[in-house]
Amino acid sequence: MASHAKVAQKFARQLFAMSVVDGTVSADRVAGVLEYVEKHNVPNPVMVLKAYERLVSIELAKGVAVVEHAGEISAATLAAIESAMSKKYGRAVKARAESNPALLAGMRVHVGDDTYESSVAGQLAALGASV
Amino acid sequence: MSTVLEQIEQQIAKLSSKAVKKNTGNIRTVADGVAKIDGLSDVMYNEMVQFPGGAIGIALNLEEDEVGCVILGDVSQLKEGDEVTTTGKLLSVPVGKALLGRTVDALGQPVDGKGPIDSKETYPVEKIAPGIIVRKSVSQPLFTGIMAIDSMIPIGRGQRELIIGDRGTGKTTITIDTIINQAKINKVGLASGDKNFRPVYSIYVAIGQKNSNVVRTISALEAAGALEFTVIVAAPAGDNPANQYLAPYSGAAIGEWFMENGMDALIVYDDLSKHAVAYRQISLILKRPSGREAYPGDVFYLHSRLLERAARLDGKGSLTALPIIETLAGDVSAYIPTNVISITDGQIFLETDLFNQGIRPAVSVGLSVSRVGSAAQIKATKQVGGKLKGELAQFRELAAFAQFGSDLDAKTKAQLDRGSRIVELFKQPAFAPLPIELQVAVLFAMQKGFFDPVDIKKIADAAASLKAFFTTRKDPLLAEVRTKAALDKDLEAKLLAACEEWKSSYAA
DSSP states (O other), X not given: OXXXXXXXXXXXXXXXXXXXXXXXXXXXXXXXXHHXXXXXXXXXXXXXXXXXXXXXXXXXHTTEEEEEESSOOOHHHHHHHHHHHHHHHTSOOEEEEEEOGGGOSEEEEEETTEEEEEEHHHHHHHHHHXX | OHHHHHHHXXXXXXXXXXXXXXXXXXXXXXXXXXXXXEEOXXXXXXXXXXXXXXXXXXXXXXXXXXXXXXXXXXXXXXXXXXXXXXXXXXXXXXXXXXXXXXXXXXXSOBOSXXXXXXXXXXXXXXXXXXOSTTBOOOOSBOOOSOHHHHHHSOOBTTOBOEEEESTTSSHHHHHHHHHHHHHHHHHHHHHHTOTTOOOEEEEXXXXXXXXXXXXXXXXXXXXXXXXXXXXXXXXXXTSOHHHHHHHHHHHHHHHHHHHHTTOEEEEEEETHHHHHHHHHHHHHHTXXXXXXXXXXXXXXXXXXXXXXXXXXXXXSOEEEEEEEEEOSTTOTTSHHXXXXXXXXXXXEEEOHHHHHTTOSSOBOTTTOEESSGGGGSOHHHHXXXXXXXXXXXXXXXXXXXXXXXXXXXXXXXXXXXXXXXXHHHHOOOTTOOOOHHHXXXXXXXXXXXXXXXXXXGGHHHHHHHHHHHHHHHOHHHHHHHHHHOSOOHHHHHHHHHHHXXXXXXXXX
């Protein structure tokens, strides 16, 4: 079982490498990969596709800034975040707003596995941890 | 009052104006104290990561798309999908004199119920060992208080001396005796007001031990008044393997503080066999490739990087290490024993047969060696016990040979007789280390033949009488031996006269 998972993981990585063009995931290549898996007798297709989906989703998350906010957020702020993050990461980053009242005030931005904490809830948690 | 408010406002301003960047990941799987984490792309090797609920982890496996972490602390609350954050810090433990007399866990947190530890400094648990330039060769003695060791297998400050033997052969007892002896020497030295006196602080690291054994050790140290000079780092058998893996490094960090600050320290790793087993467990769960006896490929480095941290530093202090290895059926050629033998500067091998014959400490003279300690031995011990190791080794050989024949020449008989007396003389009860000056007096009496007329069965009794005689009636002479550390003609004459005096009183 473990070796099947390893083989599937390795194959998924190869498929993923083929899906990236100029540092971004190409929709055409992904469609091609899915077609290949469907038509050919790929061993453990579910395992392969799940591993492939995970790799693609990690890559796609790097191009999206999820902006969690409490209260209103203006389009100008989102645009400013988009531009700042695109500049910082050297790639096109799209901002997506998600309301989260638990933050109390302020916002929290996720880009890939980086988190920028600027919410009151986060500050209170930091203050609580430091006391 | 206004200053206080200003401080709070400044803190609030600082917090509200900054967006704090964190690198995060999510738990993919968690089992057996090891978590596999998605994300954490910025994490560094050996970096501390923060789990929810206050648990801490260490990133040990940095793979292409996941990170393997060992978790220190309670894993029962962790679940798949929980957020994990990098901290940018290496694991550190509190260090300093505030830890003396305390029992701490692998993270340096007190576990003795005596309240928090007021420590100002922390040291990283993993640190590169001192290099060649800063080291100095071993030349100062570290007395164990065990006559067989101090006279035949001497240990110096900054040395790494392995204590190896089967279970129940008295390995831990030797180290406890050594710690107790350091405390005794410290008390005498500090009371004397000698400015050049350098106390030795001890660190006892219990790895994978039964809790009851750790308690027994603490009680023995407390009863002997040695706990005030000792730090106990406990990662008992009930602790998770990550803590057992880290405990020796935490102990080394605590010891390094003493060394770096111009003091001398002694560290006991009890024992490195269980440490290797804990590391094997972690490595197997992390799916690292396994080698001989299923240990991972870096098991040699696991111990070499730890023991290399023991050193004597030029212009600073020293850290002496006494690692313990438990063998199975006396097999010193197993994987971990041979690794540690090759790393250390000698070994004290304890034999089950000797132990069962009542020869305690059960030191095997033939297999034990100290590679650098003789440079640290005081001249007085060399003068009275220089030939002992050879004599005793010869005795063991002859004794084995003599079993096959009854007709022995006078010379062989004399050698056997003398050897049996030395063996009897070296028997020593647990937790009763002998001061070096008393050892010199006893060995001097033996060399001068004062024990020759005594019946072999009564040697222990005679030795006890001689020790009592010297401690109660010849204290100034013992002090002279201690301070001079060498026997000149005058001192030899005085010792001879004292022995004669004892002989007449003992015979009477």
